[in-house]
Amino acid sequence: MEQIIVNGLYLGAQYALIALGLTLIFSLMNVMNFAHGQMYVMGGFITYTVVSQFNIPFFIALIISGMALAVIGALIEKFLFRPVIKKSKRDESTMLLAAGIGFFLDSVILLAFGEKQRGVPKIIDGVFNWDFRIIMPYDRIVIGCIAIAMIIAFMLLMHYSKAGRAMRALAQDKVAATLMGVNVDRYQMIGFALGAMLAGVVGGLLVTITGINLGMGGPTSTKAFIMIMIGGAGVIPGAIVGGFILGMMESVGLSVLSQYGDITYLLIFASLMIFLAIRPHGLMGKPWG
Amino acid sequence: MNEILKLDNVELYYDHVYALKGVSVNLHEGETVALIGANGAGKSSILRAITGLSKIKSGSIHYKGKRLDGTLASDIVGQGIAMVPEGRRVFPYMSIKDNLLMGAFTRSDKAGITKTLESVLERFPRLKERYSQQAGTLSGGEQQMMVIGRALMAAPKILLLDEPSLGIAPKLVQEIARSIVAISRDEKVSVLLVEQNSRMAMSISHRTYALSTGEIVLEGNSKELMNDKRIKEAYLGGDL
Numbered sequence: 001m002e003q004i005i006v007n008g009l010y011l012g013a014q015y016a017l018i019a020l021g022l023t024l025i026f027s028l029m030n031v032m033n034f035a036h037g038q039m040y041v042m043g044g045f046i047t048y049t050v051v052s053q054f055n056i057p058f059f060i061a062l063i064i065s066g067m068a069l070a071v072i073g074a075l076i077e078k079f080l081f082r083p084v085i086k087k088s089k090r091d092e093s094t095m096l097l098a099a100g101i102g103f104f105l106d107s108v109i110l111l112a113f114g115e116k117q118r119g120v121p122k123i124i125d126g127v128f129n130w131d132f133r134i135i136m137p138y139d140r141i142v143i144g145c146i147a148i149a150m151i152i153a154f155m156l157l158m159h160y161s162k163a164g165r166a167m168r169a170l171a172q173d174k175v176a177a178t179l180m181g182v183n184v185d186r187y188q189m190i191g192f193a194l195g196a197m198l199a200g201v202v203g204g205l206l207v208t209i210t211g212i213n214l215g216m217g218g219p220t221s222t223k224a225f226i227m228i229m230i231g232g233a234g235v236i237p238g239a240i241v242g243g244f245i246l247g248m249m250e251s252v253g254l255s256v257l258s259q260y261g262d263i264t265y266l267l268i269f270a271s272l273m274i275f276l277a278i279r280p281h282g283l284m285g286k287p288w289g
Numbered sequence: 290m291n292e293i294l295k296l297d298n299v300e301l302y303y304d305h306v307y308a309l310k311g312v313s314v315n316l317h318e319g320e321t322v323a324l325i326g327a328n329g330a331g332k333s334s335i336l337r338a339i340t341g342l343s344k345i346k347s348g349s350i351h352y353k354g355k356r357l358d359g360t361l362a363s364d365i366v367g368q369g370i371a372m373v374p375e376g377r378r379v380f381p382y383m384s385i386k387d388n389l390l391m392g393a394f395t396r397s398d399k400a401g402i403t404k405t406l407e408s409v410l411e412r413f414p415r416l417k418e419r420y421s422q423q424a425g426t427l428s429g430g431e432q433q434m435m436v437i438g439r440a441l442m443a444a445p446k447i448l449l450l451d452e453p454s455l456g457i458a459p460k461l462v463q464e465i466a467r468s469i470v471a472i473s474r475d476e477k478v479s480v481l482l483v484e485q486n487s488r489m490a491m492s493i494s495h496r497t498y499a500l501s502t503g504e505i506v507l508e509g510n511s512k513e514l515m516n517d518k519r520i521k522e523a524y525l526g527g528d529l
Contacts (some may be wrong), residue, residue: 004393131529162394169380169391179340180444181395 002133005249009138012247013147017202018220019227019239020154020196027171027234028191030091035100037220038105042067042198044212045113046178051120058123058208065200073196076101077189102217109214119211143205150201158236166193171234190288200239226272232282242281291318293479294339294357294370294447300349301338308334310503311348314481316447321473321480323490323511323523326500333375334503336449339481340365340372352447368396372446375452375483377432381425383436385416388424392442395459402446403511405436409438412468430461437468447479448472454486462486466493487524 006140020039025033046065050056056064058146084097124138158164169177170187206212227246231238246268253264294316301309309331316322320427324332338395339341339350341362350358352368360368375514380388389409392471393402410417419427424435433453440448450469454462473480484490491497491511499507499520507520 053348165383165387165391166394168383168387172380172382173378175342176374176380177391178342178362179366179372179378180373180439181363183361184392232496 002130002172003135004255005248006136007255008248008251009244010136010144010247011250013144013151013246014202014205014243015223015227016240016243017147017154017246018150019223019231019243020151020236021198022224023228023231023236023239024167024191024227025195028167028188029077029081029085029094030093030227031085032098033195035076035102035103035105036195036224037222038102038109039069039073039199039201040220041212041217042105042109043070043203043208043216043234044162044216045109045203046092046200047204047207048118048120049113052118058120061120062201062204063148065204066197069200070174070193070197073273074189074193076196079193082185082188085105101220106214106217113214115214117213118207120208123208138225140209143209146205147202150198154198155236163187163190166196166207209287226268229272229276231284232285235282235284238284240283292316292426293318293353294481295351296335296338297349297351298335299335299344299350299358300339300346301334302346303343307503308343309338310346310498312505313433314498314505315349316479316481318446318479319477320496321469321475321494323484323497324481324483324500325485325487325490325497326452326471327443328485330500331499331503331504333451336383336451336481336483339370339449366443366445369443369446369450371391371440371443371447372449372452373436373440373451375437375455378440379424379427379432379436382423384421385424385427386420388435389439389442392439393444395443403441405442405444409441412441412471413438424493430465431458433461433504434468437472441472441476445478447481450480450482450484450486452483454489457525462489469493488505488515489519 018036020034022036025031033208042247043065046068049059050061051058074145080097080101081094084093122139124142127136127139128136129139156170166177166182166187167190169180170182170184174184203212223246227242228239229242230245231240231242249268253267257264257267296312296314298311299309300311312331314335317357319355324335326332332344335429338345339357344359352370363443378390382422383391389406393405396402414432416435424432427435429490437453453465453469457465465472466489469480469482472478482490482494491514495513496509497511497514507514507517
């Protein structure tokens, strides 16, 4: 029991970070970023490359991959999403664009990093063992704690910094935010960069635990969408709650349901459909809290 | 009195439909000017033209003698022109405190912001009582006070008010009218007031422009215009 909860928390913290980036982009720009999973995979490969090719310590590599993804996100926003949003009033246009960017990034990853599963050596050896009730390798504990610290930092940034306040204002009323002096273009770019950065950092975190491969992009996007559907799209606490709920469900599934076969995601999807039929806006469906 | 804002022959249209057909308006320092007229007469379009929310097609807008049209909408407030938009447009899921702080977004003088915040809360004590509450939970009148306070947080030279009485209980309309008078007196701010409630707008302004289908049809001293027969018939609904 304790083991399941701890595993769920560990998974959930990383999922929540992915969902936070996705929900930030959605709330600021009304864009469903189907390329979010690919950005995450890209972050993983960048971390791997920086560590294994250039012998740079893991934590610095993590920062580098976060910054690289922030730049990629900013460029994608400025040169792809911004003109499309200005020219087209239909939401499908940005959805198709996002899906296209996802495929494009997949090809870029294949070309640049290949199709092999990649990983970096453990950052810390050893396993935490509490009387065989909770068994957790130390590196997972460290990664989980980093993820939780980043969630807290993100929330503090959104609530107490001027830029965070501006982004929340923008998400709630673009015209009013403009009248307050918020440059919509600039803050949408900052928001997109921040969202992409979070994806990149989580990808980097994962590369030291399970490794990363080309095929993880699509499923990760899908998971991220499940999370924000559970929590409610465009809501910060919703993304966090959705992330931890999905993490817990997976953790329960892997330890309890696996004896009945590979049915975890079947059950998750089935329960999601029932849940959305009852609460289509998710648990906290309102723009930004 | 010095002229602070001047619109000269401004034309504006939305999707090929004229909203303003050559409108000239001026505003002096410390002055309160009312823009009255029916729905769709172009009152709000004048404010949208000033704040850059809509691009003008021809004509010019000067602020303190400098060309203002063409300035990015998000750069207007930093120059000293704050707007209270129609329908209030509070940030509903932000606290009153954060809403007010958003008003000072372009300012960086911390001490000055704190001072303005105190004066706004003193002016609207009700906001102080609900300081940490989400703005979406306030009543219409309270929200109107909050967005006026939010605009004041920018320490503006010009305050643009778009229909502040719309959807507000009659008793609160008087209170808001009184606070507009007090603000223009205390803060030495010029006010451009767009109103469908012509009676209220004219009673608290120095001058009035009356608009109809994108053109100014009458302008003059508010007290005199209030007794003008044409104004009475068209805007005040019969005798006072």
